[in-house]
Amino acid sequence: MVTVTAAVTEASSELIARARAGDDEAFQALTEPYRRELHVYCYRMLGSVQDAEDALQETMLAAWQGLAAFEQRASLRTWLYRIATNRCLNTRRTAARRPATQWSVPGVEPPEPTRLGEVAWLEPYPDSLLDEAADAPPGPEARYEQSESVSLAFVTALQLLPPRQVAVLVLRDVLGFPAREVAAMLDATVESVNSALKRARAALRRRPPRAQHEPAPPAGSAAEDAIVAKFVNAYESADLDALVALLTDDVFISMPPMPFEYEGLSAARDFCALFLGTGREYVLVPTRANGQPAFGLYLRADGVCRATSLLAITLAGNRVCALSRFDGSVLPRFGLPQSLPDGP
Incomplete structure (x- = not known):
């Protein structure tokens, strides 16, 4: 083990020397193992995938420009986290945070919200990026x-x-x-x-x-598949009663960047009725966000299914305890198109 560790250290030192001499490929080899976990870290700090990407790019640029000052007293990973932390802190302190937006669902008037949310801006994080993250095992104090x-x-x-x-x-x-x-x-x-x-x-x-809920079923399990199938079937068939039957009594609905929030079955029913009771027909395309099931939501009209939003759900046992509706502009990050052909 000592020999392996020494070899890794020697190899890293060689890459650092080459990168300091201007070798871009050496710098990429040094930093690539940490890019995804740093991206997830910046997302946690900023709540926005786009802001996280900007912070990560600034981090890598600062690391490239400041590599000569890296004294190797701490690990390269720790040094990169130091830079990323300061970039995120600067963004949180000085950048103009995106304001809340007005209701923007065509042809639908919003029901009275339970409350207006304090967090005006939040974006979903694709699970595909989480799967790619090279997260090191958390330290013992996590x-x-x-x-x-x-x-x-x-x-x-x-x-x-x-x-x-x-x-x-x-x-x-x-x-x-x-x-x-x-x-x-x-x-x-x-x-x-x-x-x-x-x-x-x-x-x-x-x-x-909030009420204590049962844990969510494991991702990809038969239990998760069963509740997801019921949810999709209820939504696509506009069966309001079946949809509401899947929700917990304290279900919570949010719509960032719109501040409208709805809590409880009564408010959730009124909210869902607006979308399912207006003659609209939806197609749900499955994906995953923030470790839970999510769907690209497409509205069928004139022979085409057009994207309206991304709907993320949070599971509790065999029920749904939260729904988050995001603007359709986030769909490309999930590999989902803005429209689908309407047909078998």
Whole structure:
């Protein structure tokens, strides 16, 4: 094992030397193993796939330009996370966050929302990118499972925390970096990192409690397939009663970047009735987002099925406890077209 470790270190040192001399291929070989996990990290920090891509590109540019200053006292991975953290903090602090949008569903008047959401901007994260992520195993101090740490509910909650607390919480509780490494990344003391972590945890605990649900069935399992099939059949056949029967009593519906939110069966029924009771016919194309089933939603009209949105659902046992409707502009990230032929 010592020999292998020494060989890896020697190889890395050689790549660093070549990259410092201007070898772009050597730099790519050094950083490519970390690109996907850094992208997921930036997404957790920013809640937007596009913002995460921008932050990742800025990170790689800064790493390329600053490689001469990399003293190898910390690992290359830790050094890259330090750069990415500072880029995300800058975005959270200074960039104009996208505002909420008005209701934009043609021909449909919104029911009175239960409340208006605090997070105006949030994008879904394709599971295909999660599968490609080269996440290192979380450190021993990590508190969150991978699936929980990319859930829409968790990423939404992160957007409500101050930027520095988000960084500390994700680095410590999701990725399991030691406090001293996080302190070095943030140019802070261990004491200040521990204090920020306590405040972040407390803020998450203060969020309005939701009912305890059964765990979601494993991805790709027969149990998941069964509930997904029932959901698709109810939606495509416009069977409102069958759809509502699949929802938990405290089901939660959100529509970022529109702030309208609906909670509970009564509000959910009114909301779903608007879409299913207007003579509209839908086709649902399955995909996955944030570790849960999702669908490209297509409206059938004039011989074509045109994309309207992406619908992500959160499962609890054999029920659906949350639905999130996103604008159709996100569909290309999931490999889904803007229209489908209407036919067998």
